[in-house]
Amino acid sequence: MPSLPDMTTPNLTALAGQALADSGHVQVPAPDAGQDALVEWLQRMGDNGLILGHRLSEWCGHGPALEEDIAIANQALDLIGQCRLWLGLAAEVEGRGRDADAFAYLRDAGAFRNLLLVELPNGDFGVTLMRQFLFDAFHVELLRALKASSDSRIADIAAKAEKEVAYHLERSADLVIRLGDGTDESHRRMQDALNRLWSYTGEMFLDDAVDQAMADSGIAPLPSSLKDAWDRTVAAVLDEATLARPADGWHHKGGKKGIHTEHLGYILAEMQFLQRAYPGARW
Amino acid sequence: MYAQMVTSEGSKARKDMTPDETAFQDRIDRNEKIEPKEWMPDGYRKTLIRQIGQHAHSEIVGQLPEGNWITRAPTLERKAILLAKVQDEAGHGLYLYCAAETLGVSRDELLEALHSGKMKYSSIFNYPTLTWADMGAVGWLVDGAAIMNQVPLQRTSYGPYARAMVRICKEESFHQRQGYDIMMRMCAGTPEQKAMAQDALNRFWYPALMMFGPSDKDSVHSAQSMAWKIKMNTNDELRQKFVDQTVPQAEYLGLTVPDPDLAWNEDKGGHDFSEPDWSEFFAVIAGNGPCNAERLGARVKAWEDGAWFRDGLMAHAAKAGERARAARHAAE
Numbered sequence: 001m002p003s004l005p006d007m008t009t010p011n012l013t014a015l016a017g018q019a020l021a022d023s024g025h026v027q028v029p030a031p032d033a034g035q036d037a038l039v040e041w042l043q044r045m046g047d048n049g050l051i052l053g054h055r056l057s058e059w060c061g062h063g064p065a066l067e068e069d070i071a072i073a074n075q076a077l078d079l080i081g082q083c084r085l086w087l088g089l090a091a092e093v094e095g096r097g098r099d100a101d102a103f104a105y106l107r108d109a110g111a112f113r114n115l116l117l118v119e120l121p122n123g124d125f126g127v128t129l130m131r132q133f134l135f136d137a138f139h140v141e142l143l144r145a146l147k148a149s150s151d152s153r154i155a156d157i158a159a160k161a162e163k164e165v166a167y168h169l170e171r172s173a174d175l176v177i178r179l180g181d182g183t184d185e186s187h188r189r190m191q192d193a194l195n196r197l198w199s200y201t202g203e204m205f206l207d208d209a210v211d212q213a214m215a216d217s218g219i220a221p222l223p224s225s226l227k228d229a230w231d232r233t234v235a236a237v238l239d240e241a242t243l244a245r246p247a248d249g250w251h252h253k254g255g256k257k258g259i260h261t262e263h264l265g266y267i268l269a270e271m272q273f274l275q276r277a278y279p280g281a282r283w
Numbered sequence: 284m285y286a287q288m289v290t291s292e293g294s295k296a297r298k299d300m301t302p303d304e305t306a307f308q309d310r311i312d313r314n315e316k317i318e319p320k321e322w323m324p325d326g327y328r329k330t331l332i333r334q335i336g337q338h339a340h341s342e343i344v345g346q347l348p349e350g351n352w353i354t355r356a357p358t359l360e361r362k363a364i365l366l367a368k369v370q371d372e373a374g375h376g377l378y379l380y381c382a383a384e385t386l387g388v389s390r391d392e393l394l395e396a397l398h399s400g401k402m403k404y405s406s407i408f409n410y411p412t413l414t415w416a417d418m419g420a421v422g423w424l425v426d427g428a429a430i431m432n433q434v435p436l437q438r439t440s441y442g443p444y445a446r447a448m449v450r451i452c453k454e455e456s457f458h459q460r461q462g463y464d465i466m467m468r469m470c471a472g473t474p475e476q477k478a479m480a481q482d483a484l485n486r487f488w489y490p491a492l493m494m495f496g497p498s499d500k501d502s503v504h505s506a507q508s509m510a511w512k513i514k515m516n517t518n519d520e521l522r523q524k525f526v527d528q529t530v531p532q533a534e535y536l537g538l539t540v541p542d543p544d545l546a547w548n549e550d551k552g553g554h555d556f557s558e559p560d561w562s563e564f565f566a567v568i569a570g571n572g573p574c575n576a577e578r579l580g581a582r583v584k585a586w587e588d589g590a591w592f593r594d595g596l597m598a599h600a601a602k603a604g605e606r607a608r609a610a611r612h613a614a615e
Binding site: 050054057058060061062063064065066067068069070073074076077080081083084087100101104105124125126175177178179181182183185186187189270271273274275278281282283 | 343346347350353354355356357358359360361362363366367369370373374376377380390415465468469472473475476581584585586588589590591592593594595596597598599600602
């Protein structure tokens, strides 16, 4: 068994306790992956859906056309649905009696594991669409790879989510192309959006110890392995959209480890208000 | 009711009708559906455009009061349900604008009339949603009142409107149930939650009663619309039905309807109840409700901020069409 960095080593005492409690149907942890690392990784998956879904839901009733309003609410619903599956699995693997809602509503910002990209404010509809496209192009590759996960629960969620996200990408890519190659103003806005968001794309492909542990046990691909496919999608779409790919340079990072932008705190202040103001109430 | 005080055109006695008008009225009386390409009196067309347009506007403005709580929904499940519900309202708006388009008016024209204040939307959406319990009260009472009106409209004389209403009614009944489910949960919850639920009922009861429009004796346009089967019941009939249906539901929740004069009347087989304050209704219709400026402002802002987006898509479509023509030309 390859050794893991200290912070992702499974808590053996807890595992032994769990095994004792479950005696008769002992749950064997996925080979070579610490449960803590798995819980950490599942939160990354769930939090991306939760926070991006939240951002998209802010558009509901305010979209630039009725069809867009409906489409964007649909995507928000898909992402929130996926988040419930990922965080539900995180809760199950963790085995400490939490559920998906406890993860969503009772963690503070430092415990969130989403990418910085998805928490950025919506901006105009161009920023929202560009953020969506950049994320969708990554998300779909990730889910495709996860369909072959050694953990069947993860493969099952990925198979369901991949169908939804393939459509998200189809739609966001199509709109990026149309608006990039639309009027002068729509072109300018899409280029501005791309320039503004570019430095948040690098974080998607950074590997860390958690990712390595997931890769070693065949649970998930290394994020860096998705970069080529993402580059190809982005290059093709930007080319057709007549948009210029910004130069690679500094990339913001931190979300995967809980160091976020200032924006996340406000998202949570809003999202968690009722759970925080009325602790223990059932809704 | 999502269409209130729709001005009806051209009330005529049978003896004054032209042969076309008589034949049209005969079709209506035989419960035949009128379809878009068929002859119809100008007044019928105009009245329907007003009514369907107002209904469509109510759906999209109606997204806003509930949209106000999507980002604050207390659980992931409630958030998904509320988002799906508000998305449904946008979908209803879409069906209804399409139904109106079959009468020869474009969606853009209707939106322009909404934004300039020429066309109205239901008064109910000018009330604020102040607590999570309001999501329950809106679903239970507002969607409940809407269903009361819309179920009979499935039999309305204009085909596209009737068919849109069939779909809408299916979804509305889910909306009402989700609202009532929120109320049940709140009423079985902590004292604070129950107080929130009572407060929501207190604030939404009379505005919900106003949704059916003024009393029949003050409702001048009902007769013609009913003859055309654009309107299937009088305002007072529907309001009575709503009260009779809702009072036992409130009792089941352990909530008190905020009307000291509410009482069962054995003789009429229905409840006696207090009329809403109609001066408040007319003030809200005239633009002085608590949220008129915010609601219309939000719609206008969405439209104006989205202009570049719509223009961009149109420009791209024109370019793509041009390129396709050029390619065809080159191939020939």
